[in-house]
Amino acid sequence: MLDIRNIAIIAHVDHGKTTLVDRLLYQVKMFRENQQVEDLILDSNDLERERG
Numbered sequence: 636m637l638d639i640r641n642i643a644i645i646a647h648v649d650h651g652k653t654t655l656v657d658r659l660l661y662q663v664k665m666f667r668e669n670q671q672v673e674d675l676i677l678d679s680n681d682l683e684r685e686r687g
Contacts, residue, residue: 644656
């Protein structure tokens, strides 16, 4: 059985929500060590990546 947790992150625009979730995903080893992932996984388009 999977141990699934739901969390909510509430913060104003441009206060690091995406960065926080990305770091959480890295910390729980959501990706294989040999898997190449981009810096910000959840930013899906160039404008989001530019704004951070």
